[in-house]
Amino acid sequence: MTLHIETPLIKSRALSLKIGRTVLLKLEGLQPSGSFKLRGVGFACEEHKRRGALRFVAASGGNAGYAVAYAGRELGVPVTVVVPQTTSERAKALIRGEEAEVVVHGASFAESNAYALSILGDGDAYLHAFDDPLLWEGHATMIEEIARQTERPDLLVCSVGGGGLLAGVVEGLQRTGLGDIPVLAVETDGASSFHAALKAGAPVALPKIQSVATSLGANKVAARIVALAKEHPIRNCLVTDAEAIQGSVTLLEEHRLLTEPACGASVAALAHVPEYFPDAQRIVVIACGGVGTTSQQLLEWSDFYRLEREQVAVSHSDEVHSPESPQR
Numbered sequence: 155m156t157l158h159i160e161t162p163l164i165k166s167r168a169l170s171l172k173i174g175r176t177v178l179l180k181l182e183g184l185q186p187s188g189s190f191k192l193r194g195v196g197f198a199c200e201e202h203k204r205r206g207a208l209r210f211v212a213a214s215g216g217n218a219g220y221a222v223a224y225a226g227r228e229l230g231v232p233v234t235v236v237v238p239q240t241t242s243e244r245a246k247a248l249i250r251g252e253e254a255e256v257v258v259h260g261a262s263f264a265e266s267n268a269y270a271l272s273i274l275g276d277g278d279a280y281l282h283a284f285d286d287p288l289l290w291e292g293h294a295t296m297i298e299e300i301a302r303q304t305e306r307p308d309l310l311v312c313s314v315g316g317g318g319l320l321a322g323v324v325e326g327l328q329r330t331g332l333g334d335i336p337v338l339a340v341e342t343d344g345a346s347s348f349h350a351a352l353k354a355g356a357p358v359a360l361p362k363i364q365s366v367a368t369s370l371g372a373n374k375v376a377a378r379i380v381a382l383a384k385e386h387p388i389r390n391c392l393v394t395d396a397e398a399i400q401g402s403v404t405l406l407e408e409h410r411l412l413t414e415p416a417c418g419a420s421v422a423a424l425a426h427v428p429e430y431f432p433d434a435q436r437i438v439v440i441a442c443g444g445v446g447t448t449s450q451q452l453l454e455w456s457d458f459y460r461l462e463r464e465q466v467a468v469s470h471s472d473e474v475h476s477p478e479s480p481q482r
């Protein structure tokens with residue numbers, strides 16, 4: 155028994171038609187904690203319990219903290235989750251709903267993380283959100299499932315925050331003898347810490363994260379994925395916030411799935427596949443899920459960007475069709 159479940163891999167007719175290639179979606183949002191995080195976190199928590207951990211401590215107001223809370227309740231181990239002051243009431247309520255203690259400390263993730271480390275006592279196990287080989291080993295199980303569920307894909311698409319998911323995906327590919335299948339690693343423009351790390355040749359701290367895809371907002375990636383980029387075919391792709399939101403809207407409208415823009419980003423990246431991998435015909439997208447976005451929030455964002463597009467369209471049509479319009 156594992157804490158995570160085996161998730162479906164479905165063919166997306168809508169997305170396949172849209173890009174003219176076969177698109178399959180690995181539905182990680184169906185995990186009981188609403189994201190793929192439970193694979194790695196569940197695996198790590200079970201291991202820590204075996205080693206005698208009496209409490210799990212994590213720093214995350216997002217899907218990682220929620221997954222640790224879920225795992226702790228299931229395993230009968232108390233959990234403390236330290237979250238920054240910016241964390242929404244809804245996120246805190248979700249974590250408390252899993253019977254975990256929520257401690258609000260610090261203005262940023264870095265501050266709450268430092269505090270979480272400072273309160274660790276004997277018998278406490280610390281769960282990182284992305285930079286831990288135990289997590290990667292757990293995340294890799296999704297690739298073992300994919301290898302059983304379908305014939306060989308020729309491209310995997312996944313989102314990158316701190317890089318735990320990417321490290322797990324590559325580990326899974328290597329473990330199943332699929333180590334030559336390339337990965338398109340997707341970020342939003344305002345959370346492009348992997349992009350920066352690839353450019354610098356090592357993880358670098360971004361001065362600021364600014365994206366609706368908050369689950370991609372690790373300001374510095376794990377060194378592991380920079381190393382992996384040298385031994386595995388990985389290409390990095392950036393999408394805009396508007397594209398990421400549209401990706402989530404597509405999952406909602408075509409597949410009745412509510413996801414965060416962190417997940418929509420990978421769907422949006424499909425439009426860019428022909429530039430990066432012109433020959434890829436059979437593509438698996440890790441639909442990583444996420445509990446942080448309500449349907450109302452998603453539709454508000456979507457309306458915002460639709461209005462913005464319409465305004466741009468109107469101003470362009472002024473220029474093109476109304477030569478007598480006043481000079482700007």
Ligand SMILES: *Cc1c(COP(=O)(O)O)cnc(C)c1O
Nearest residue numbers: 217315316317318319416443444
């Ligand atoms: C955590 C998370 C990511 C990013 O995963 P990393 O392991 O940090 O790269 C993407 N999407 C969702 C929904 C997440 O919860």
